[in-house]
Amino acid sequence: MAATTLAAVMAVTMNLSAVSAQIQLPKTVDDAFTIDVEPGEPPNEGTLTQSNYISQIGVDTTIAAPYPKMIPVVWGPAVTGTNTWKQYTEPVGDGVDLTVPTDVGNATLRDWGILDVTAAPFNATVNDTTDDTAAIQKAIEYGKYYQMAVYLPAGTYIVSDTIHLSSGISMRTGNPMTLIAQKNEMPTVLIGSKTGTTTIKLKAQASGFGDPTNPKAVLHYYQPEIGPRDKNDNPDKITVEWGKEHAADREGNIMIDSITVDTNSNPGSETNPNDGAIGIVMSSAQGGVLQDVTVDATSSLVGIVGGSGNGGSWTNVTVTGGKFGIDSRSKTITVPSMQNITLQGQTEVPWLAGAGGTTVVAGMKIMAPSGKPAIVRTTKSQPFFGSLNLIDTSIEYPSAYNGPAIVTTATNGNLVDSAIGTPSDPSVPPAQPKYTEAIYLNNFYVKNAARVLTNNEGTNGIPLNANTGGWFHITEYATGKTDTWNSLDWNSKVYISKTDQGYTHVGASDNAAPLSTLQSKHGWTAADFPSFQMANIADYSVKNPIYAGGAKGNGNADDTAAIQAAINASDYVFLPKGYYRIKGTLQLKPNTKIFGVSPAFTTIYTRPEDIPAWTAVQAVAPLVRTANDANANTVISDISITPPREIANTRADKTNTDPLPHPLYSLKWQAGGGSKMRAVQIEPIRTHGFLGGTKANLEKFQMVPGKFIHPLMLITGSGGGKIYNVYAQLFGEKANATNPALSTLDESTMRLLAIRDKDASNGLSLYATNFEYLKSDVQVEVLNSHYVTFYGSKTEENTTYMHIKDSNHIRIFGHSGSGSAPYDGQKTKFAPSSPIEEAKKGYLFHVENTTNFLITSLADQVHVGDPKWVFENQVVKNPYNYYYALVVDLHKVPSLNRPSMYKIGNPAGSPP
Template sequence: MSPGVAGNCSSSSKGRSINPMFLVFVPLGLGLAVVASQSEDWLRYDNATLETWGFVNVCLPPFGADPTGARDSTEAIQRAVNYARERQLVCLFPPGEYLVSDTIVCEQYRPLRTPTRRVGDRNHPCVLMGMEIEGRRPCLVLSPGSKGFDNAEHPKPVIYFWAAGNGEEMPLDQPQPNISMNQMIVGIDLRLGKNPGAIGISHRAAQGSGIQDCVIDARGAYCGVEGGAGSGGSHAGITVIGGRYGLDLRGTQPAATVVGVTLIGQEESAIICSGRQATTIVGFRVVSSSANPVIVARQNWIHQGQLNLLDGSVEIEGPSAGCLLDTTAAAYFRNVYVKGSATIVRSLAGKLEAPAEGWCLVEEAAVAVPPDPWRGKQLAAIGVRELRYTCDIWIDGIRWPNSIWAKICPSKEPPADLVRRHLWDRNFPRPWSPGVVNVKLLEPAPRGDGVTDDSDPLQKAIDRYPRLFLPKGQYLVTRPLRLRPDTNLIGTHRCFSWLVASAREDGEFGDAANPRPVLQTANDPKATTILGFFGIQLDVSAAGAYALDWAAGPRSVFRDVNIVMPTRWQLRPGIPSPNFDHPLVLVRDHGGGKWYNFHQESWHFQGPNYRHLLVKSARGPLHFYQCNVEHSRSEANMEVRDSTHVFFYGVKGEYNRPIARFVGCRNFALFGYGGNAAAFPGTSLFELEDCEDYRLTLLVDTPRLPGQGSPDHFAGEGVDPRLWFMVQERYADKKIQTPPLDRPTLFARGSLRSPSEHD
């Protein structure tokens, strides 16, 4: 893609316009017998048909958005968004240009439970998805001079995702981003035009939320993206061209993650960041000609603004030798190529200079910038007026004496795939992709009614077809579904298409002593398994079930799959309380690939051996792009044991048990942690035992003090931060603990091979 072109935002390709017949209802007939999808078939279906699969087409009645760009579609799109949200449907945008002149508001549906409290529903999100057909994509075009988009001092988004306050943490009429969940925009471009106060997409959110596969032309506008998704959500596959800023990450959820981002030609800075705890940006390309710092990070409160920069390139054009990162918070670099910057880091801890002209490579660097002393009335709970946190650098069990530790050398040009290596394939299957088979059109067809046992028809479909679409519904299964090495299973959305495991007398999910997976992949290093956009739910009866047994190799992808455990509120008369004393998700043997937005926060019915995630004897490489494991009452939320080449990019946690335990592992990394977890006195949040060649970076938290929460609260109770440790390691008969108030910038041992070397 040329730096001067923001993708294909027109309704034509190679001089050919969209045929109007594809935007008009064509009566359905024998064409439904052809089960393998062709992309343009989806443009022929009316909304009555699409709704049964979980979609509505914004161009069709009763909405009537105009994909030719001839008339304003703002009201039509807003009607479609509201309609889809309330009925748990995806808003589908065919290719074309959609003229808009005001904000499209995407408010999560959370109705009032009482006059002062909202219900905790997270399954009615706003979901916007674009169809790409032969290179043609949907693009929202903001009319020049649109009202309210002219003031850069008060910028306004074109698309605004939010959730209203629940009445406890935030007032009912104020945004509460930690409950903005499962809200997504995928595959839709924007062109902002000459609107100096315009923001492309504002999306600060949590579990299951994100911006994916979007190109934003922000030339003449304020910025491309405002807000970061963390806590089990992330942004991925974003390109921003122009604008005052590319990414405005001054407001994020904890441990926000941005994957595969390209930022070109911003007027001031490509990124501004003061997010909650560590923000991780992995797989990036920045081209800048501004004299300002390319990235600005600010620690406005304790444990804000920390930044991981991994696998990226920054090229500063023009005569002035600029600064890459200007920060008042801790930062970590790995495998970052730099050109045209005399100063790589400018911080309160000192400067990090480039060694020579031309390209240089920051192989690895840690810059430890501690926060100011924390003072506040809250500290009366522990009888002090002030706490002083540190953020030390630890190398092979020894505290580094300086604030900066770096390995920088002259380099050739960066590899061309720094961005793409962290993303799914460009031809990632969608329901309308060629060759994808709709299971509801097969014979026999699964019912998806939550009552009928769909195990047999689903298994037959898996055995026969490699690429399957699982429409909206609840597909009850009573035995494991075994996947082919090349199975691609795609749903409508993580909250709309469900596999539900239930224990019945003739099924296989009732024996807790012999747990069985709902989905089992092939144990194959060459597997190309893809799971995306659906959910796996365990019924309270399924005490002998777990969600996933994953042994598919490094070419496989897990993308936005929702995994849900039963709760005590779901107990029915006659069903005993189950005891899950086994992992919910198991990755083993050849298990590898790329996982996006994995989160699990259940806390009922768990024995000591339960794990939200267990990676055991896995060879990888295995990449987790945002991993939110929390609230478990077992011995640890997740465990990685006897495995190699496992990498986490952004981890968030709550409660008092260890977030992660690593035992007998080598060549692994956890880049960036955030959350309000507070370990029980004398224990730690991260445990290491007999591990080699690893990195843990930017481990920071929001303090949770005594009196906050309770043992029965899902997030546990607060603990005096002077009584617990962030990291505890057992290595060669030695026990190493970081000091209680240390939030390490880097905790490292040995020599980590870059994740990119294994892909």
């Protein structure tokens, strides 16, 4: 079909109307407010202290309506007096407050760190008539304030207005406090029933939900911007601004789990008053997840808007109905990942796709509307942004469709972006019947469509025809293009066996139908991950006195024996909210299933003065170690496993604060078979807040910085299974000429993740990984390992992100982030003399001696010009011509090229 003819057909079938829209903010959002962090006028500023800061900042911190603008923090130990820090009751300043609210009902769950919305003081009614909006909102505010999960038991909760989800805003302790922050420790964690169905149902004719030109969400996650100090005018004031663009990149750990949202208040009615409704608006950063979520958006506008940056993802999500199923074109999210997604019953387009970087989908089923595209993809401002990976995906039309299933829009507009800003168009964007670039397909199926996509721009594109009379299956397809940006031609090409193949690769195809497990194999079942709702859960709690007297979880008591006793006695081990201090490695059994409430609220850790006890037994040790078993069924979920940042000063000279080697790391994973890990955080914490950051405080509490010498997470032996949403970042100092002992990491050995000597007994799948900020030679390492697959990866830092060597069957689907590589080994802001020497360029990905290798859709945030600092001079970003995005053995992919596919051999995800 000619391009002009196809354009005419698409314009008719896609109902192109021009209507402006922007999502309404939740009505609970307050106006901007300013915090004076150093009271008084310079140069005579006062000091905020533990005793006076609430009165000095002048902001309401109570949880009475209209809810707190600022949440009081947990304070670390005082810096005055002669007590040693081990005597203090709160283990981590700026961490999780262990206070139990006395006015909350359902004492059993309350004491475990969980709020029941049907108990006092919320008293949600769980019926089809009473409005529970206020009750749910109040529980969410309590949950942020007391750092607890919010639980909605099975039943239907009627709401008439937006439920506002956000993370708490607090002040960091420094004694005096100098920083205001949105905190990973104060997220909204919303959990429904895992044994029944929890439904949040929009009330019929609810006010504000009837206008698709002014759409409104039932659940809306929104974070305000926190502005920097005005150094020219008010150097000691910080402003929190509501009504600006959603600050999704500032926050993580938000969770919506096992919830159904129903906007279809008039089923069967031709006129539905909620046709401007959106089920969920959620754009989030690391740790943000939607899991086991269903949205019924019948007769409404959109099911879900947003995305989760890597380190978080969406898994087991179904959207039924709506004009659109998912709109993931949020401006504030890069590299979203999704697993086991079902879209069905949409009237226009099931998925409006495209975000920063590469979107990776593993397991998606789309039941497409008659005569319309299933996916409309939007390109973005930078080269390669908006790239799309579809693995194990099917699109099914009810009858013959003569157009392509996947199209690209001609504009960069957003349908309904994260919250506010320039009004956007809630109609279907106009299709661009040209070259559909930056698409990678693997094991992809389409039924009853004439084409998968249309490529007819010049000689680059190869149309991918399908089958209007049944199924069409393609094993692999990759396409790229030349994109002019900043007066440079950026190439996205295909490489096979280290040879440039041009812009398109078409693999084998047939007319086979997909297996029933095509998408579900990337998700999990209800039985895979235990929770606090399982039967006889009290028997499995580590606080049960039958386990060596019971763990205390208060950060001070030694809980090693109690937790190990629970592991030895049962396959299920539940850790309620708390800090669980251990003094020796916890050894899991092959079938151990250890789980907490949330990685934000349940932490296994040790304290600096405990470390000598560890080193007396073993020179380097993990806090948790699995059994080395290829047939294991180990589960670790919803928990943090973290060594401290500082360690005890064992030197005779207690005033010496140069780092000492840190002998501990978080996790040694050796479990294979059906083993799974989900929502586990492994980065070190700063024990007792930020007091360890100064020489005086280190000396006072007899601590020194730990010099990390071992990967935080080591996967080895039979380590396999599926790992979801694990992320870590570790800012550290590096040695320099002035102080060669300064380094707080061993650059040659320290990794955030290392996969070493993993055998070929089973496959390892890592979904939505995000490892960043490590100023080491390499952040992630794969050495002498077999059958490893990354579904979505992201990084930020100026170093080699991943080194793969002496391995086999390694696959990386999609990569992005602001990570770059050093030039001439300089991991600082460094401008070399001209011209650039090719031999001095660093590598973002470095692959050596690895047979059967695949990487797709490299889409790092390319930069042109001089090196620049990001994140307040914490990370330097090098320009594209200082490094190679990919080097395989001696083959260096040109710096202006980001392969849409680079393949050697025929890599597989698991052994045959």
